[in-house]
Amino acid sequence: xxxxxxxxxxxxxxxxxxxxxxxxxxxxxxxxxxxxxxxxxxxxxxxxxxxxxxxxxxxxxxxxxxxxxxxxxxxxxxxxxxxxxxxxxxxxxxxxxxxxxxxxxxxxxxxxx
Amino acid sequence: xxxxxxxxxxxxxxxxxxxxxxxxxxxxxxxxxxxxxxxxxxxxxxxxxxxxxxxxxxxxxxxxxxxxxxxxxxxxxxxxxxxxxxxxxxxxxxxxxxxxxxxxxxxxxxxxx
Numbered sequence: 001x002x003x004x005x006x007x008x009x010x011x012x013x014x015x016x017x018x019x020x021x022x023x024x025x026x027x028x029x030x031x032x033x034x035x036x037x038x039x040x041x042x043x044x045x046x047x048x049x050x051x052x053x054x055x056x057x058x059x060x061x062x063x064x065x066x067x068x069x070x071x072x073x074x075x076x077x078x079x080x081x082x083x084x085x086x087x088x089x090x091x092x093x094x095x096x097x098x099x100x101x102x103x104x105x106x107x108x109x110x111x112x113x
Numbered sequence: 114x115x116x117x118x119x120x121x122x123x124x125x126x127x128x129x130x131x132x133x134x135x136x137x138x139x140x141x142x143x144x145x146x147x148x149x150x151x152x153x154x155x156x157x158x159x160x161x162x163x164x165x166x167x168x169x170x171x172x173x174x175x176x177x178x179x180x181x182x183x184x185x186x187x188x189x190x191x192x193x194x195x196x197x198x199x200x201x202x203x204x205x206x207x208x209x210x211x212x213x214x215x216x217x218x219x220x221x222x223x224x225x226x
Contacts, residue, residue, distance in 0.1 A: 004155075032213055043205055043217040044156070046114070051213065088155070095213045098144050100171070103155040 003027050006089055006104025015113050019076040023089035023104045026070065030091040030102075033065050035074045038086045038106065047087075048074065079111045115140050115208050117218035125224045126196055133192045134221045136206035141186035144209035147179070150220070151202045159204075162189045196225045 006023045013019055021035075031052055036044035048063040050056050050072075056063045062075040072091070076083055089104040116139040126132050136145065147159040159179055160168045168181040183189045193200050201224050207215040 006155075008153075034214055036217070041220075041222070043117075043219040046210075046214055046216060049212060049214045090156075098209055100146075100158045100161075101156070101207075101215060103157075105153075105155045 001026060003102050004089065004091060004104045007107055008105050010108040010110060012110045012112060013079055015079060015081060015111055017079050017111070019079050019083070019109060019111075021074040021076075021087050021089075021107050021109070023072050023091075024070055025072075025091060025102075027091075027093065027102075028067075028070065029093035030067075032092040032095065033063070033072050034090040034101070035061075035063055036088040036090060038088060040085075044088055079109075081111045081113050084110050114210065114216050115142065117206065117208060117216060119204075119206060119218040119221050121221060122219065123222040123224075125226065128197050128225055130196055131192055131194045132196065132223060133190050134204050134206075134223075136189045136191070136218055138187045138208050142208040143186070145183060145189045146207045146209075146215060147181065147189070147191045148205045148207060148217075149202045150205060156205065159191070193223065196223075198225045201225045 004025045033050045035048040038044045053067045060077045064073045086106040088106045090101040118137045120135045145162045148156045150156045159174045160170045162168045162183040164183045180192045203220045205220045207217045
């Protein structure tokens with residue numbers, strides 16, 4: 001069993017839709033949770049960072065962490081064609097800037113105009 | 114966020130040869146990391162590179178195959194030695210940020226024939 005599971009998709013939605021991306025994990029020691037966006041032939045770009053449980057909102061993006069269920073989510077409101085990319089969840093048991101990040105497989109999202 | 118560059122951006126190499134990938138950051142950072150992203154798979158940490166000390170390798174990765182240098186706080190190299198087609202991947206460097214996260218470079222796309 002992988003430490004982090006993420007549905008690879010692809011996920012196709014119409015412009016303006018609300019998108020829900022999810023990851024589950026097995027290691028209860030994870031405390032630092034991140035979402036990265038990766039455009040084709042580019043490096044991962046940090047979108048959201050959350051420590052421990054709770055919600056965090058940044059513009060059209062909301063990240064949720066439920067440690068009791070070992071489940072994290074990223075919501076994208078009013079999705080745009082420019083949101084078309086692969087979304088990677090990542091997590092770490094130790095501080096995310098000094099320790100190993102464990103990544104999900106990535107979900108490919110296509111937003112159709 | 115730190116600005117990270119990698120050279121080369123892509124290369125096609127013959128089996129049995131070696132390739133050195135460079136990672137340059139625009140500010141001094143303590144922690145630098147090297148990841149591999151194989152086709153259709155998630156990012157996997159190869160090693161952590163700290164300035165002034167030997168790199169720390171993850172299980173499944175060895176120094177003879179992936180020697181790393183970290184001569185100062187803004188630069189690191191990863192060499193992929195004695196390459197085989199199985200080494201065809203995207204190689205990414207990342208740096209630890211002040212916000213408990215990591216920022217990634219654009220990646221080096223390697224194809225081994």
